[in-house]
């Protein structure tokens with residue numbers, strides 16, 4: 001699938017030097033507005049989020065849409081991030097950004113990664129590098145979104161905007177360091193957190209917060225993780241890489257492509273073109289660290305990183321004009337044994353009150369671009385569960401599924417990442433050859449795109465008994481969107497884009513062959529709207545809109561002009577809000593004019609149709625026959641509480 005229709009990636013900036021913040025604001029002074037919540041942190045909250053990195057902000061943005069939930073985010077830094085750290089945004093992350101309504105801003109500002117090139121020692125003169133090949137970066141049809149690159153700081157800005165404009169109007173409390181966390185215990189329902197103020201006006205003062213749930217999004221050196229007695233474990237085969245964001249002049253021809261360069265004797269470079277058209281990131285292999293060795297002991301300087309980059313790039317020249325940010329980044333693939341405070345043997349008898357997400361529970365090399373992406377997906381997985389439990393819509397035991405699901409994902413990614421980092425770090429021709437690197441890169445493209453995550457059967461993920469009804473909506477994988485036409489107004493649309501970060505479940509009913517007016521869809525709608533066994537009836541509170549908890553949508557196989565809107569079941573034209581207005585956005589048809597038939601694209605049984613249940617974090621929970629009422633009810637009964 002081509003992404004050209006999405007536009008974007010065309011804005012140029014940083015020509016005369018790097019400037020952080022929103023490039024569309026001409027006045028540099030206005031790019032750094034005052035931000036951060038004022039006054040003391042609240043003494044009692046439902047959720048305390050520790051750390052305003054990508055995972056903390058994803059969680060905060062999700063919770064901020066629910067003003068009935070009292071959430072607070074604290075950060076030890078004095079203000080928002082302006083530059084540095086991660087920059088790769090996987091296709092899957094873009095899908096999630098769409099749920100938060102800022103994918104368009106990212107598409108416009110980011111650099112799109114279209115091609116990856118591979119360079120190896122020139123066989124005629126191994127002291128020089130030569131291009132060995134290039135490949136398309138993301139396979140066709142993997143996602144409607146491209147793989148893009150944008151400074152982590154800008155991702156933070158977009159989340160901060162979502163929070164600021166939200167119903168809860170949330171802002172981080174800066175200059176607060178969490179010093180200790182006491183999880184809830186028998187006899188004490190809430191976790192207790194002690195914070196230290198770091199700003200000069202309040203230095204040395206401490207604050208105490210009592211929280212129903214504490215989420216440690218506080219990075220690789222997490223205090224929250226230590227407080228619950230968990231540690232990151234992994235191999236000690238660390239690699240040290242110099243990373244620098246530069247404005248430079250070079251005759252290396254692939255400087256605007258993602259390029260993997262393996263030299264004969266000087267090591268490897270990964271080049272990442274960056275937003276704005278001029279900025280470039282270099283990851284430069286510096287050293288393999290010994291067991292227990294920290295990179296700081298090597299006293300690596302920026303000049304040494306630039307010099308190494310020049311040697312690897314030989315025979316091409318590199319003249320660095322400005323370094324916007326640089327760091328020496330040491331990599332270990334490490335994983336915590338559990339992502340909450342409940343020991344495995346107590347899962348049946350205790351509920352978690354403290355969670356850890358992102359780098360606090362797993363670390364990756366930056367080469368596969370996983371750190372920031374996986375961290376945000378952790379928070380997206382946890383967010384809706386916390387909301388559903390705090391709103392008493394789901395059983396609190398659902399919270400155990402966070403650690404179970406996300407640890408399995410992190411484990412798999414770390415295995416992949418370890419192999420990948422080792423492959424890239426191999427130098428002097430004594431290990432992997434470039435052809436192997438390239439082959440591995442292609443095979444694992446789905447990991448790097450973030451679309452390989454596959455949750456195994458559990459209370460949230462149904463068994464594959466009816467998978468054959470929709471082969472392309474794999475149970476446990478993310479809902480793979482496809483183009484459709486909205487019935488009521490003929491608007492071309494992406495079906496997956498109806499799944500917003502609003503903590504609701506979706507049921508997509510794909511109609512089978514036959515007249516839709518008298519079809520099984522109508523009987524399904526009658527069941528969902530009227531039966532006492534219907535999960536929609538059972539779990540929606542009286543007075544709430546019919547789609548407040550479970551949002552039912554239908555997709556018909558016919559062209560949109562062949563259907564009669566007014567003859568459709570009332571469930572698909574629900575009356576909502578204080579005036580009882582019709583919601584016209586529940587029905588879709590294939591985009592036949594565009595030659596893209598969702599039924600064919602996603603392997604949906606045209607005769608039988610099916611139901612696809614989608615979780616609030618966009619993963620396919622179940623595929624069922626259209627008359628699978630009993631299975632549908634028992635799926636939701638497994639973890640939901642009556643409204």
Ligand SMILES: Cc1cc2nc3c(=O)[nH]c(=O)nc-3n(C[C@H](O)[C@H](O)[C@H](O)COP(=O)(O)OP(=O)(O)OC[C@H]3O[C@@H](n4cnc5c(N)ncnc54)[C@H](O)[C@@H]3O)c2cc1C
Pocket residue numbers: 050051052053054055056074075076077084085086087088152176177178179217218219220221222223243327329357358359360365366367369370371372375
């Ligand atoms: C210096 C550095 C360079 C990096 N470079 C790259 C890179 O080049 N490429 C790449 O892919 N990834 C890189 N990463 C990793 C990437 O940034 C992370 O994978 C990603 O940010 C993880 O997100 P997170 O929200 O889990 O944690 P983080 O982004 O680490 O956020 C944690 C936040 O918690 C705050 N915090 C920590 N302790 C406390 C406390 N006790 N109280 C209050 N607040 C606290 C921190 O200040 C921080 O803002 C880098 C990370 C670092 C630290």
